[in-house]
Amino acid sequence: MIKEIEGGVTAAKGYKASGVICSVKPANKTKKDVALIVSDVPAACGAVFTLNKVPGAHVTVDKEQLAAGAPMRAFGGNSGNANACTGARGLADARAMCAAAAAAAGVKPAEVLCASTGVIGQFMPMDRVEAGIAAAGKALSAAGGRDAAEAIMTTDTVRKECAVTAEVAGVKVTVGGMAKGSGMIQPNMATMLSFVTTDAAIEPALLKRAVKAAADLSFNRLSVDGDTSTNDTAAVLANGLAGNKPLKSEADGGYADFLAALTFVMTRLAKMMAADGEGATKFVEIKVTGAADEAAAVKAARAIANSPLVKTALHGGDANWGRIIAAVGYSGIEFDPEKTEISFGPVPVLRKGYNIEFSEEDAARELAKKEIYVNVSLNGGAGEATFWTCDLSKEYITINGDYRS
């Protein structure tokens, strides 16, 4: 039984967090831009990172930290600068961030992961960042999850956090997380900064597999603009303070419940990212059914979600289903167009056999809503997948025409 509760990364037992202003971008004097999350006790850690061949410096450093296999205690993060394409100096800066976060949290440097998001190709202002991390250390509190979530926002317009409780092998555990999204969002293995904490007890190796499985069903089903970021990172801390018997294998009683809770939190965060995509005015859920297999369904759904023509039509409330089937047509999957059916919510717009008569009025009513549900039935197999995106508006162009300044 998964139950949603208030809060984010400090919802589970034994976590403190904070978010402060340190002016990573010199002009920023009002937005929190450094976050810190600390577990009271050593925690298992699982994380997935971008597959972009140009990883941000923190991705390289975090992988080194995790390779040691030690438990983790803290996450440090900043917005305003991605510390990507910054070479050896960038790596040194990322390591210095870990050291600063460790000092601020009162833990060892080997127990810290760091993450950065923002502009690519600029050096980190380490004086201000280190001062900010120190200040974040002083501000840590069990109510600080909200501040931390605000500190990793870039062009996000709303804070993204959520938390649930679930019963794992008879014990109540809590899973809470935060994320930032908005632009350069088509996560490949993870998403642009998501941190999740839980008090569940779970072995590190199993947690790692759980994070991968949950990310595949959540962040990897999300696209705002089809651009896979250099800095995508989703990391989970599990400190065991809930007191359940530690989960060791997929067969353990309670693992399925834990995975469901983790997937719930990550999916909720992914949907929040879609709804708050850069310039988005509508949340769009695309469900493809009847594909040959799940991989084909994901491919078709991703092609629809990434089509600028589909996204502009949804923005304009135009029931132009031809663009949807055209996107499936070039997605690379095998299917029979004549068997394909498309509906917006409950309103069919294309029926089998190219039956193209539909009610423009009913379709327009569905497309006028803030949440649009696109259903594509290929009627050719059992494969299905759900994917999340948003519409494409003029505001996206405005936001991205002059992002660096």
Added chain:
Amino acid sequence: MIKEIEGGVTAAKGYKASGVICSVKPANKTKKDVALIVSDVPAACGAVFTLNKVPGAHVTVDKEQLAAGAPMRAFGGNSGNANACTGARGLADARAMCAAAAAAAGVKPAEVLCASTGVIGQFMPMDRVEAGIAAAGKALSAAGGRDAAEAIMTTDTVRKECAVTAEVAGVKVTVGGMAKGSGMIQPNMATMLSFVTTDAAIEPALLKRAVKAAADLSFNRLSVDGDTSTNDTAAVLANGLAGNKPLKSEADGGYADFLAALTFVMTRLAKMMAADGEGATKFVEIKVTGAADEAAAVKAARAIANSPLVKTALHGGDANWGRIIAAVGYSGIEFDPEKTEISFGPVPVLRKGYNIEFSEEDAARELAKKEIYVNVSLNGGAGEATFWTCDLSKEYITINGDYRS
């Protein structure tokens, strides 16, 4: 020696064309929307079509026509309706168009190819289309290439035609063509309607290979929005009236010159389509060098060309090269980011070893131009490719938010 001349599909010997208004879209009373091109004598024909799994009706019918292997005499085309996703009725309508064009041109129905472009998922208004084709037959003239080029425009803002002369085995031949572009443009094997005519003499089998080779270097290096249309078609007629000794194999003297002329015309048309992409304010040429091979260079260039973040930054004149290297990073190719160099025209913005110092002023000057040249040197091999696209503006959103009406 390729020499550019005035004109389009009626530049070569023995071709007549026309374009008339027939109100394919009922509200259209002023824009030519039916085109006809006729060769005075039977001509070899080569064509490439979309790989979209949802081909427009004319794609299916044209392939049947070509399979017979007979020479061709005429092309008929319309804008305003794509005749795609229209099932059996759509196929019958496409065949009726061929029959009408044959009657109007005074040739056999088996000697005609037809092509449609416009809205997907609506039936063709065959009464008006057949009347239009008959009128186009009466309007045929050796100066009609321009009218035909105007008749296939949809959201295009400028007519796209060009012509060249070249010496093939000592004989002067002419190649002229027209195309329409604008949106749903990422041709895969061809582009949304391009017709080319030549008076060169060439065997059909060799012409077919020449068209494929030229399309791979021209239309298949073009993207406006990453959407591959259902109706992409590039067809070439070669009527032999130039009088050269017919070309039979790639080894024949003159074939290389013919292919160069054909590639020149198709490339020029592809660039015109990029410059006139929906909402485009800038033409963008992306050159990737130093890739492992040509295929890798194309992949990287295509990822850059399709990145909404790159395209909005170029629109805004923001020298955000981080988005360019991020796109290469997720393109799927192997490369070393530390060896990568990026420049806008002659202005370097990223040098080897993540040397990220550059002149914002010089870069801004390049990005303020109407034509932007993005050079990406991977310094990892001999593979290179050039790709064409445009920026992404608010006007694209306006055009595509309500396209069907």
